[in-house]
Amino acid sequence: MERSYEEGLIAILTDFGDIDNYVAVMKAVIMKENRRVKTLDISNNVLPFSIISGSYLLYTSYKYFPSGTVFLAVIDPGVGSDRKALIVKAGDWFFVGPDNGIFWPIIEENFSQAEAYSISIEKSDLRNISSTFHGRDVFAPIAARLAKNGDPGFFGDPLNLESLSKLSLIKMQKDGAYICFEIIHKDVFGNVVLSSKGKILSIMGKDVEVLKKSDNKKYIFKNVPTFSLLEENELAIYENSFGFLELAKNKGNLFADYGFKIGEKVCLKK
Amino acid sequence: MERSYEEGLIAILTDFGDIDNYVAVMKAVIMKENRRVKTLDISNNVLPFSIISGSYLLYTSYKYFPSGTVFLAVIDPGVGSDRKALIVKAGDWFFVGPDNGIFWPIIEENFSQAEAYSISIEKSDLRNISSTFHGRDVFAPIAARLAKNGDPGFFGDPLNLESLSKLSLIKMQKDGAYICFEIIHKDVFGNVVLSSKGKILSIMGKDVEVLKKSDNKKYIFKNVPTFSLLEENELAIYENSFGFLELAKNKGNLFADYGFKIGEKVCLKK
Amino acid sequence: MERSYEEGLIAILTDFGDIDNYVAVMKAVIMKENRRVKTLDISNNVLPFSIISGSYLLYTSYKYFPSGTVFLAVIDPGVGSDRKALIVKAGDWFFVGPDNGIFWPIIEENFSQAEAYSISIEKSDLRNISSTFHGRDVFAPIAARLAKNGDPGFFGDPLNLESLSKLSLIKMQKDGAYICFEIIHKDVFGNVVLSSKGKILSIMGKDVEVLKKSDNKKYIFKNVPTFSLLEENELAIYENSFGFLELAKNKGNLFADYGFKIGEKVCLKK
Structure with a gap:
């Protein structure tokens, strides 16, 4: 990939809205981990809990972004359950977020060039993880480090693509x-x-x-x-x-x- | 103008809202064209289709911005019609967007230092232009290149100012x-x-x-x-x-x- | 503090919403004063005039930000009155905005390391101050200079902490x-x-x-x-x-x- 990881880009998609400090705190965590990375909001006003709408926005956006972009997509009604925390590499892009199906249309489109990893708290040395805000405590720091490092294997363990949650944008x-x-x-x-x-x-x-x-x-x-x-x-x-x-x-x-x-x-x- | 074009600034005004990925995709296109340019949102929540409200916001903002700033203003109910695609230079600032009158109060205020150009698809070598989203396919890439190059003549043909759509913020x-x-x-x-x-x-x-x-x-x-x-x-x-x-x-x-x-x-x- | 002031960070909290150009004009003023500073929105959609809600958002955010961050917090129903214009230094962070109590929970938490200053229009050589928008005319330029200079004493006169407006997030x-x-x-x-x-x-x-x-x-x-x-x-x-x-x-x-x-x-x- 052409870009230097030193000035990586993290594109953010959430249903956290623009009233609260949720997104800003994720960005602050990112800046502390990786001072040079840029962040760009795709949307933080996804219909609350709507994985399908979020997936549509992500799928129709990702190809316009520079290769190496890390997409941080947190729509997470299952926070605190045992749903997996994912890193996906698909084509030239990275995706970080809960395993809720949102990445599946992009994985399908890049199937031969797709890899998935389950984020490991131990490997990543993440601490003070709350029960309700993994966007801040897990996904933001991992996205920031991935934008610098570019190697998902540092932060998690390989997953079989077939084990991921699935979702389709095309249904008739x-x-x-x-x-x-x-x-x-x-x-x-x-x-x-x-x-x-x-x-x-x-x-x-x-x-x-x-x-x-x-x-x-x-x-x-x-x-x-x-x-x-x-x-x-x-x-x-x-x-x-x-x-x-x-x-x-x-x-x-x-x-x-x-x-x-x-x-x-x-x-x-x- | 004092600033270096290498680190230009694009200020964005649209009625695209903050639910969708329209603005983010325009920014992604800008980053691909011109990695060093900064973007700043004036507002993406202009009342839908309200050229007059958008014009007020743009007119009352532009003087606060550094000289050389490129304003990307896309309120475009006429997309797909034969309305012109404009580059305007007025005073020390540039303006890019559809010809709907939104720039007129600024042109009037800088009349002796104003120039207008009709964006040429051929001259600019723009491709894959959709019927409904010229913000992404025409205006964003032109704004990004203009922030680097500073010469509207590269991207379009001169227009007589009198041929532009007009609008006034002062009516009594x-x-x-x-x-x-x-x-x-x-x-x-x-x-x-x-x-x-x-x-x-x-x-x-x-x-x-x-x-x-x-x-x-x-x-x-x-x-x-x-x-x-x-x-x-x-x-x-x-x-x-x-x-x-x-x-x-x-x-x-x-x-x-x-x-x-x-x-x-x-x-x-x- | 570790960071270089040359690339400071200003975090913004207001009730100015995302329809208008108020926040963008503050950012434009900041860029003119200090081209290298970054800005990050905590929220501009605080419930209008709600100091308590704004204070909660600021208090729960500030520790996640890098040391040296300047917080620009403008919820200002008292604009034009004789309410003071403040710079607060608390721990490793700076806070700029009207004296309405919003900073008090942070001051309390950092009491032994807190200082407050009343912004001096003369010392700061601020001009053309409007009656209704001190966010643009007073607080934004001071935040921008403070992010470069790091010394509140340049812009104002020391205040006794006890003279500030107070507010508590903990009430039972x-x-x-x-x-x-x-x-x-x-x-x-x-x-x-x-x-x-x-x-x-x-x-x-x-x-x-x-x-x-x-x-x-x-x-x-x-x-x-x-x-x-x-x-x-x-x-x-x-x-x-x-x-x-x-x-x-x-x-x-x-x-x-x-x-x-x-x-x-x-x-x-x-």
């Missing part, structure tokens, strides 16, 4: 004349991301019938490449800028106005 | 015994910024009658220099710290409590 | 069979922090009766070390990761669901 199911997907993310504008690549739209017509499974309501969405082709408040379906299938209400908030929920089923008529 | 209109303004911004405390400089208060008395045009309700606001002269929940009108005319409810939220809206007309009795 | 009161505390903070998950160290739980049983004083409702909270021992929506009381007493609804939002308020009294049955 036939249902009569429909293909059904799950909502995996909503963005700041209220746009709704479905569990599919956007390429599926090439087999759809100009108008797509969308079935909101929870209340069986049907809507027509326009199959368009970009927003500038729409009237205000018109409904659109398109491939988003990360290649996923997305629904939106132009200059409106689809998620709020139509009462969608993360995890809900949404079906398209072929 | 006589209406009988009143002077009417528009609400151009509300801040985190619910304070309401009007389309006027605050100096107008010098011709007003100690108590100012304020007419909320939408429902014709009238209120008395105290003309004061600072909050410490007010009781809790007292209404105040004053010159804010950026020189604009502002209304507030002391330790309360005027915008929410009185049902104001961005763009709404508010009139003062002379 | 007997009330019959109960011990009563105040709510001093709620976190992003809706967890509720009480004005006590968590060690008090060692004298409690497995189930703790909690009295919400405002409406005299009683609830049973489970006394547990970590969330993984709970069912979804179960109520828990525990020592949080910063050593304070905390209440939570597992994977739910206790604060919102049970209508708690900052400052409200909550009592535990012994």
Whole structure:
């Protein structure tokens, strides 16, 4: 990898919000371990406890980052249980966080170049570990040292990839004349991301019938490449800028106005 | 300009929010183009699609930044249309973003030292441009290169300033015994910024009658220099710290409590 | 102190939110004064005007930061009054901000190694000071210079510690069979922090009766070390990761669901 580890980069993804000091304290711990490393927030406002939404944000981000970047991803409702603490190397990037499935889509995409390690408290000489904040006490110091050292073997023991928690961002199911997907993310504008690549739209017509499974309501969405082709408040379906299938209400908030929920089923008529 | 371009600064203003990875991915693209540049968020929580509020935030910020700073301002409901992609040089600062009027107040203030360029995809050798996220695919890489190179002519073709989209932060209109303004911004405390400089208060008395045009309700606001002269929940009108005319409810939220809206007309009795 | 002042660190805590340009303009002022200093946000979303919540966040953060860090803490409803502008040195850290009590718990903890100074506008040669934004005009430039210079005496005059505003994060009161505390903070998950160290739980049983004083409702909270021992929506009381007493609804939002308020009294049955 080209970059010097002396000036490494740690990219942070959490559901810790921006009211508290949780993220700042992780960054302070990082600075104490490794004064030269830079940190960059991907998002600290992942929907609380939503591994799937966090996984989508991480998966659609990682390739834009310099090789050698350490991703510190802490969405950790299982803190204090016996869930593993992971280091993953996939392609040219490192990933540190609890074993909750969030890294799986990236591991799959880099399967032949992926390795996983279970963080060892002893090997890493970590101390004063609290019961509820491993982001600060385990994952931040390991990320900081990894950004300097680049060798996961120093901090943990190899794991079989098959033993990791799994999760998929691509899910589809036939249902009569429909293909059904799950909502995996909503963005700041209220746009709704479905569990599919956007390429599926090439087999759809100009108008797509969308079935909101929870209340069986049907809507027509326009199959368009970009927003500038729409009237205000018109409904659109398109491939988003990360290649996923997305629904939106132009200059409106689809998620709020139509009462969608993360995890809900949404079906398209072929 | 004094600073070395090797350690340039990019200041970011968007309506991309802090839930998604949009801003982080722009920063990752910037780091890949220009490893040494620093980024600083002005705000990524501009009211969605509100060019006027974004323009106010940019206009009241830019002079505090070091000369040579590149401002990356992406509020882009017109993405995918034929709206131009701009580089503006005004005074000692650079501005990059869609042509939506947001830069106009700064151009006006530096008119004799302002230049504008239309970003050329070919000249800049930009590739894989999506239909919906030019912040990542056009504006971020151009900002990163400009922070290194400092010469807009490398990335685009000169434009006549008069051909740009225009917008004004100062708007006033006589209406009988009143002077009417528009609400151009509300801040985190619910304070309401009007389309006027605050100096107008010098011709007003100690108590100012304020007419909320939408429902014709009238209120008395105290003309004061600072909050410490007010009781809790007292209404105040004053010159804010950026020189604009502002209304507030002391330790309360005027915008929410009185049902104001961005763009709404508010009139003062002379 | 070990670090070089040339690459100092300023940690920022405010209630300025993330919609406006207030924090960015403070950072721009800092960069102009001291190009090499780093800034790190602890939180800019402290509950508006809540000194107690800000004090909790600062107190539970400062020890994680490198020695020499300058904390810039601006929650300033008294701006424009004659409240003092402070520099505090406590242990190996510096603190800059209005005299509102926010630093007191840290001063108490480092009493024999604490000094306080009243910022002198003349000594510091500060100019163009607005009536409403001393974060930008006073505190940011002083923090930037202090991060370079390390000597508070350059910028102000010594104060007797006893003359400072005071505030305590630990408050308890007997009330019959109960011990009563105040709510001093709620976190992003809706967890509720009480004005006590968590060690008090060692004298409690497995189930703790909690009295919400405002409406005299009683609830049973489970006394547990970590969330993984709970069912979804179960109520828990525990020592949080910063050593304070905390209440939570597992994977739910206790604060919102049970209508708690900052400052409200909550009592535990012994």
